[in-house]
Amino acid sequence: MRDLGVGFGYLFKGQRWVARHGRQYGFGLIPGLITLVLYLGVLAALFVWGPELVTWATPFADDWSDGWASTVRAVFTVLLYALSLLAMVLTFTAMTLLIGQPFYEALSERVDRDVSPDGTAAVSDLPLLRELWISGRDSLRVVIRAALWGLLLFLLGLIPVVGQTVVPVIGFFVTGFFLTEELTAVALQRRGVDLRKRLELLRSRKLLVWGFGTPLAVAFLVPFVAVLLMPGVVAGATLMTRDLLGEETRGNGDRGTGAGTGTGTTTDRATA
Numbered sequence: 001m002r003d004l005g006v007g008f009g010y011l012f013k014g015q016r017w018v019a020r021h022g023r024q025y026g027f028g029l030i031p032g033l034i035t036l037v038l039y040l041g042v043l044a045a046l047f048v049w050g051p052e053l054v055t056w057a058t059p060f061a062d063d064w065s066d067g068w069a070s071t072v073r074a075v076f077t078v079l080l081y082a083l084s085l086l087a088m089v090l091t092f093t094a095m096t097l098l099i100g101q102p103f104y105e106a107l108s109e110r111v112d113r114d115v116s117p118d119g120t121a122a123v124s125d126l127p128l129l130r131e132l133w134i135s136g137r138d139s140l141r142v143v144i145r146a147a148l149w150g151l152l153l154f155l156l157g158l159i160p161v162v163g164q165t166v167v168p169v170i171g172f173f174v175t176g177f178f179l180t181e182e183l184t185a186v187a188l189q190r191r192g193v194d195l196r197k198r199l200e201l202l203r204s205r206k207l208l209v210w211g212f213g214t215p216l217a218v219a220f221l222v223p224f225v226a227v228l229l230m231p232g233v234v235a236g237a238t239l240m241t242r243d244l245l246g247e248e249t250r251g252n253g254d255r256g257t258g259a260g261t262g263t264g265t266t267t268d269r270a271t272a
Contacts, residue, residue, distance in 0.1 A: 007211025007240065014236020015229070017111060028107050028231025031100025036227050038095075039088050046084055051077050086150055089175065089220055093182045094139040096230060104234045108186045111238040115249045122191045138185060138195045146178040176213030177202065179220065183213075183237035184244070191245070201244055212240055 018025040054076045061069040097104060112121030153171045157163035181202055188198050202209050216233065220226040242249045 001207065003205060003207035004211035006243070007208040007213075008215060010212050010236040010240040010243075011215060011233070012236075013239050014234070015232035017114070017235040017239070018232040021110070021114075024107055024110060024235075025231045028100070028103060028234060029227065031096050031103050032227035032230040034099055035092060035096040036224065039092065043084070043088070046081065050080055054080060083150075083154070087147070089217070091143055092220060092226055093179050093230075094143055096226075097182055097186065098136055098139055104186050105190065107231060107234055108190065108238045111235045112187070112242070115239065115242070117248050117250050134189065138189075139182065141195060142178055142181055146175070149174045149178075172214050172217045173210055175217035176210055176215070177206070178213075179216050180209045180213035180237070180240075183233055184241050186234060187238045187241040191241075205244060208240070208243070212236070 018028065051073070054073050058073055058076060061072055064072070109121045109123065113119055150171075153167055153174065157167045159167070181198060184202070185195075185198060188201075193201070216229070219229060239249065
């Protein structure tokens, strides 16, 4: 259970790091702001044309009585809004990381150099376009996994009582796991760790991952909060990555449970 607290602590350590490096914080806000504007535009369009979209998609209700047709379409409209919001929460981090790949790559590398005992950091030798391709491809794979989990949880949510109590809690843990995968991917991809190895690594320390990602899943329900937290979250995910890999980390109170316990070596670089 200690790993839950350790994972939660990396959220604060990351925010503390960017607070001490104000320029890096401002630099890291840019991708989140771009994504927020894009998502707000999609959300506004959905609220304007959502009911019309539902009416078009439910022609079978055209011959029903006005009361039944309106009720069914209202339910489908609410479901459309709910699933769209869930999709935005699940994909906001992936989209922000994809847009901000160069920004967050530089931020993560800066964190590594700052806390590494020898002042060095792993640097990818792949071209930027190759990095973007790998990041986008892996993000799509993760989003598909998360969407399948979301569909399963949605169906379980139809179960009376359990669906309104237990399932939402499980949903936050699942979302937190995938958020953490996306965030640690910045540092792990730079070290050449492919998606399969990343998932294995995270599954080996689930409590650590949930301690870090589950509070984020709750906080990221508000996109503007996600934008403000993102630079520190990337920094915290980089610190946690060092813990996962057993790399030594210097700094007051920033040494992870795995610091100094491993060799710090990484797996082979991902191939497209």
